[in-house]
Amino acid sequence: MSAVSLQAPRGTRDILAPDSARLRALAETFADAAELAGYGQVVSPMFEQIEVFRRVGEATDIVSKEMYEFRDPGDRRLALRPELTASLARAFVQHRPTLPWKAWYEGPQFRYEKPQAGRFRQFNQVGAELFGSDDPQADVEVIALAWRFCTSLGLRELRLVVNSLGDRADRERYLGALSAHFEQRAAGLSAQGRETLDRNPLRLLDSKRPADLAVVAGAPAVDDYWSEAAAGHFGAVLSGLEALGIPFERNPRLVRGLDYYRRTAFELASDALDGAQDAVGGGGRYDGLVADLGGPEVPGVGFALGVDRLLLACDAEGAFPPPPGAADVFVVDVTGGGEATLLAEELRGAGVRAERAFDGRSMKAQMKAADRSGARWALLVGPDELADGVVSMREMRGHGAGHAGASVQRRVARSDVVGEVVRAAGEGSTR
């Protein structure tokens, strides 16, 4: 590697051509899925007043330790968004759209973490939120959207894990019982486990330290703390999923990273990914979040999916390949290059993907470039063609397929070239 003193900051990266197209395609696929279900896009700021996130998750690491905070020149306290649900809730409070409000989003988020494969300091998520309904069918719709999108990418080795954390009061009672359980047995926990206990006992439930497992195994189950209403809600969600034929598994120990979840919580994990980064996304219900941000008591449910991990999962499953991005035609000009410019621009004006070479390269070199471009046709302009007012239109064969000599080539009047290409391309696309 050459000595590059300037590089993308740790945990960030440049996404170049084929990958960037794939990223865009994924976002478009998500947009299609979301809009089919009646969700409209929200483009919110990359940074918010720090309060937006503070109010939502003071106790979570995401907010307390991993946020990029800064002051702008006007001395405002701001933070790069570490997640988008809070931003959307803020937008809801600010604009008070009519209910139900169904919104989807896509874009980068920022967390100061130690980078790893599938874990970046700037990462992309797609997600959707539904504000204004506490109907369990809303939970089902939201989960179904996430599921339908993932399967439409071609992902098969996906697991949907669901749980319910009960209502706010249930959650408090459960938390109390959990704390009591763990504190009585604190001696049996690892040192780190005891720290987690102080900070957030819920999190201890998904500890992976062997030392903690025994104590965790005996911990009380959430189910016993659900209110009648919460239990009914969860039951309705599960039967809704069953009715749709969406497979799921129940994990009573599933807790999510943000504290605002009530009732439904879910996660999508890929078996094609290994290790600690197998969760591609998750979400749940967050009744009360809007109120926390100074709005009315409006319930909500939503999810976010990590784009980078989705793509990793796609790689692992051989799904969702990058779009080809091949040119339609390649203009080979050995008369100086000016003709290539004119022709290419005419073609592009007609919606044809046209490439060309620069620097007056040899015909052979330009033909090689044409071959590599994946173009279906090469348009050749040499002194002869120029003199006769024509262009040689050569159909290129796939690599290794036919012999180069088998390709067809014919002369087309210069004035007809664009029309010819458009017509031929139209034929090609219908076969």
Place this chain on the structure above:
RNA sequence: UUGACCGUAGCUCAGUUGGUUAGAGCGCCGGGUUGUGGUCCCGGAGGUCGGGGGUUCAAAUCCCCUCGGUCAACCCA
């Protein structure tokens, strides 16, 4: 934040008891007669061996620091 492993041409890598001008494959560029893509043949460009410091007569090879990546804990998408 803690611990471990790794960092050689654009890419994938070889190069270890430290020793001459650092290699391969792929890719890229040029050529194989006068204007034509694959394959094949020939030639070429491209590396301060991540960066800095140290040990040594001598370091890509040893030591320290640093940057970056990867794995695990933590956390989480």
